[in-house]
Amino acid sequence: MLELLDQLKADIINGCLERGRPLRQQELSERYNVSRIPIRDAISVLRNQGWLVAHGKAGVMVPELNWMEAEDLYQMRSLLECQLLEYAFPNITYETLGKARDINRSLNGSDLSLLERGRLNWKLHATLYEVANRPTIFNVVAILNEQVGRYMGFQYGPLQYREISQNEHEELLDLLTQEQPEQAIRLLRQHIEVAGQQLVEYLKATS
Amino acid sequence: MLELLDQLKADIINGCLERGRPLRQQELSERYNVSRIPIRDAISVLRNQGWLVAHGKAGVMVPELNWMEAEDLYQMRSLLECQLLEYAFPNITYETLGKARDINRSLNGSDLSLLERGRLNWKLHATLYEVANRPTIFNVVAILNEQVGRYMGFQYGPLQYREISQNEHEELLDLLTQEQPEQAIRLLRQHIEVAGQQLVEYLKATS
């Protein structure tokens, strides 16, 4: 099941599944060599996570990427993640920061798939947010990051966003180590908003 | 399918389904007179909407209500819905306001179930937010309101929140009619936060 979900997500990211055309359960069941039941299960999950949309009675389909959605996702991320970091700050330990640094280093690897890279990026952020002990907000933020994942092909491809992002992560961790929460939060807000703006620019340019 | 979902939600709200005990697919399929497949589908949806939680390998169960979750849901609602109203304001017409007023009047009915009442309440808010033309933020807010729905038994029961809420709706619509967006947004923030605080207080007191 998890395997199937990942395969589907990967195929959505790299464009193997046509956008804007209804997906047929039977086609998918043949493509992935399972019956229609697990396909239905997977579709249900992916629909709920925004990887697929139900277009009325035309069936589910891979949604087109659009800059407005990206903008909104990043705006919500900015709002909610800054709030989470604020809650988290008093509880951040050296262990937390160490874990985050380790993850950031592993992002150096050049043999990572888009999906893996995106997941590590989220794991880094999540390491900080976890200690906020706000599971409900955390969950929503997790969903938002999941949805941002659909745009990963763009963000980690043409934009060469990798190094910039990693450097900002390092700065952020340094500010947290120096116990400067306000500046850290400001940097996080900027980190997210700039990423969003760049993605939006790119989407506007290509569409 | 929609029917089954509503039945399950209703039974979760009014406590027919025990909290904190794993749900068996077969039990449910007998209880609701369907096979296990639609039950599985429904569980998947309800899990994604927070009505059920997967407790490790102990199976899915109805989550306990807790004040912290309620607090967080309302905090997020406050943040995001105020943002939506800001976006919406320039596009709000008399027709929009009229629709909202009609819905608010229909909330007078005393023969409404908890689920129906909650849905009307959301429909009123949604009428305003729709014209913001921010479907992505709108969707997240819709999910948050769906989750708040799990607490409806409390909010519309012991707290007798009905009249207060309806009056605030009317005030809000008046402010929007008078084209006073800042005050309207402030009132909305208060409307949401007070509702949240009252619910949290109640939950703290009873638990």
Place this chain on the structure above:
DNA sequence: AAAAATAAAAATGTATACAAAAATATATTC
């Protein structure tokens, strides 16, 4: 020839059946 009505096809939703995995109970060993 265009619109409406009917028939054919396809797709989805659901039930049943079976297989794999998990949990529980029973037996066995020390």
Place this chain on the structure above:
DNA sequence: GAATATATTTTTGTATACATTTTTATTTTT
């Protein structure tokens, strides 16, 4: 008698089969 190992039961996941609904194609009527 406690701990481990084995067998039994339960629960879930998936395949197949069928019914219902939706879509598409064809025919009929004006």
